[in-house]
Amino acid sequence: MSHAHPTASKDRPWLIRTYAGHSTAAASNALYRSNLEKGQTGLSVAFDLPTQTGYDSDHVLSRGEVGKVGVPVCHLGDMRALFKDIPLEQMNTSMTINATAPWLLSLYIAVAEEQGADVSALQGTVQNDLIKEYLSRGTYVCPPAPSLKMIGDVAEYC
Template sequence: MPQMQKDRPWLIRTYAGHSTASASNALYRANLAKGQTGLSVAFDLPTQTGYDSDHVLARGEVGKVGVPVGHLGDMRALFDEIPLEQMNTSMTINATAPWLLSLYIAVAEEQGADVSKLQGTVQNDLIKEYLSRGTYVCPPKPSLKMIADVAEYCYTNVPKWNPMNVCSYHLQEAGATPEQELAFALATAQAVLDELKPRIAPEDFPAMVGRISFFVN
């Protein structure tokens, strides 16, 4: 009889983050100790829109719907004692995705991780934020460039990382029909891939397409 091999366990991640980086880190480590197989980070509204926690416009919003991360020290505290080279992390962040991913990679480097082995997903759908949710920083054209900048960087340096999650979920919440939602999602994905195509070797383009994930209603 051939030796049977077990399937890899499902990647189970609790979408979590609150109050402070240290408190969220304690929650993450507790969940991992109970058998959770990955992490999904929720960031607070100031972090999503690029404001420091002490900015006047952040007042009343710090740590409410996610964890505040304003600098490398926050990211370091968030993943303290969590070996990022062994982790699969999802970060639900869009307008500030390039900066938050860079902080994550910097913490991994501090831990001595091989950055090319990092696994996870950054949502990085700045177009969706402009269309439906309003937490964008830049208008569509520079936003599209930033999405592609992240994807190109990951393609070159962090090949196991998913550089974008096309998230049309919020479009239905903003009033779109299911058909409209899917149309916008596919149009966004197409626009991103059109932006990326000149930057990627033709033989590698199918692999890049395979790294774009979707989150739809």
């Protein structure tokens, strides 16, 4: 005797992202594209310490830290290289970043616009917890009042 079972609709597959970034934007891009080819369904960007604290890679305080614990992104060209041949409109991207979140999000959006993406279709997360950097890590860029303003601005824009 067979039992009829209603056809259950499949749940949407889980988003699979690997927290990654290293050495250079180009090398990180190669890693991202390789991971996507292997079935990863989103991106989670790890930025290096100079990028996390708002220093360019050539700043004296960046010595010995560039590309060490994540990918260095100093300007729009780096963000372009990081996402070369990756259609951002089709991605779900997490950017694990706080102090420089508003700036890096703006670079991400600029690259998506250059790709012809509908910015309203972009998906992902940005930490945007600028106050945590002030209170806990000491890696803040701005004091609390302007940080709170930027947190609100990012939330309102998104």
